[in-house]
Amino acid sequence: MLDLNHISFQAESENGEITIINDISLHLDSNKFIVITGPNGGGKSTLAKLIAGIEPITDGQIVFDGTDITNMNITERARLGIGFAFQQPVRFKGLTVLDLLRIAAGKNISVSEACEYLSEVGLCAKDYIRREVNASLSGGELKRIEIATILARDVRLAIFDEPEAGIDLWSFQNLIRIFEKMQQSENGRTILVISHQERILNIADEIIVLSEGKILRQGSRDEILPDIIGTKYASDVCRKLSEEA
């Protein structure tokens, strides 16, 4: 469904031009659950943004469902079925959760439909549906609303950038249940998750390790997981939290 052919991304920095994504080629099949992991600063978020069209690639080609989308903008890619949940979701003064879910759904969905998406992400719908997506929401709440905006869309490729961050009171199990449910769609949806979490790596069909803008490893979970468990790429947030507590 998605082919990245020799894509690179360079950006200007204080020390001149730097290469953030360095000649990556990648093929993703339909109906897969793929996890990208790797050290911080390795280029994971950047890669996701290149796929969504938020940053332009400086070299290479991106093909989505047989269409060359290299020169398409964000909107066009979104309309082809690419969804992206940000690592750091944006806040909006004035727009309510309901407004945002309606924009995501692309139609005036009913309040009860919108509430269903919120319930899916573990938010008590009636408390949130009329709330503004502004600074009054906590990081964790915002993160879940972000996930709900992807649920409200019928996407072919759903990209989640560190969705587990800030899930504080929400069980991991819930997040995994959402992914499983999303995968049961008829359209052969593929889910691409950026994560360090062992429990998410555990349900991956395929794992990609990205470091310094290059693919270090790529393969099935059984191939990759044993090698990276316990390394800096995989850690269990729940275990860490319980140790800190």
Add this chain to the structure above:
Amino acid sequence: MAKMDAIQMQLLQEVAGLHEIPEGAYNLRANGETAGRQSTANITITPKEAGSGIDIHIKEGTKHESVHIPVVLSESGLKETVYNDFYVGDDADVLIVAGCGIDNCGTQDSEHDGIHRFFVGKHAKIKYVEKHYGSGNGDGKRILNPVTEVYLDEGSTMEMEMVQIKGVDSTERTTIAELKADAKLIVRERLMTHGQQSALSAYKVTLDGDGSSADVVSRSVARDRSYQKLDLCILGNAACSGHTECDSIIMDEGRILAVPSLEANSVDAELVHEAAIGKIAGEQLIKLMTLGLTEAEAEEQIINGFLK
């Protein structure tokens, strides 16, 4: 309302949300003349003896009633100044809906200057909604210069919603409020200017009594080549609390001057001011574009939400 034509009805709907004769007390003014008036047992509307305008007397203890006093202008070149005085009795709790719509298809300027004064009795509660709207594509300007004076007696509350989103070429809004002990003022202003429009909005709120409070929030959007000056001032002369907030989005070649000011004349006055001007955050546009909106659609959603 037999005297009103389709354009006037449209204006009426924009500024007062009215499709038909409102319930309760009302005074409709169209092209400088009274187009309808109704008093109720508790709310009396009488024309002023000299000059143009009306006096509105609301009996003490009046609850859950409303007064509508919309003004519509559809004749090019009309210029009027109207004085409306509200006398609100103690303990009353009412909704007042004012507003002015101008449609100018002609070449001469049309102008409505409304001077509204509110004398609000002890422990009364007023919700005041004012919408200004302009339409018509003539060269004549649509000008609105409202002056609002609010005198709040002890323990009274006034909540004001002031909206001017479309079509007014030039506006100079002045709002003055004086508050006695435990009185409370809440203002929510929404402004949008486009084209070559200019809007000046000035507030001067004086907190004279202990326990009085004011919360004045203005949100505005300046598009195209329009200009706005927002002048929010609170004076604290007692043990009071005041908050002003000026939050603006600037677009295209718009210009905004925000002039916040606070003056404390009592050691127990607590006054806070916030002001921010900026363009729409790129991240907000990007997020909505990843949901399938075009950049222009995303902009529209963000502004609509902001001004809601």
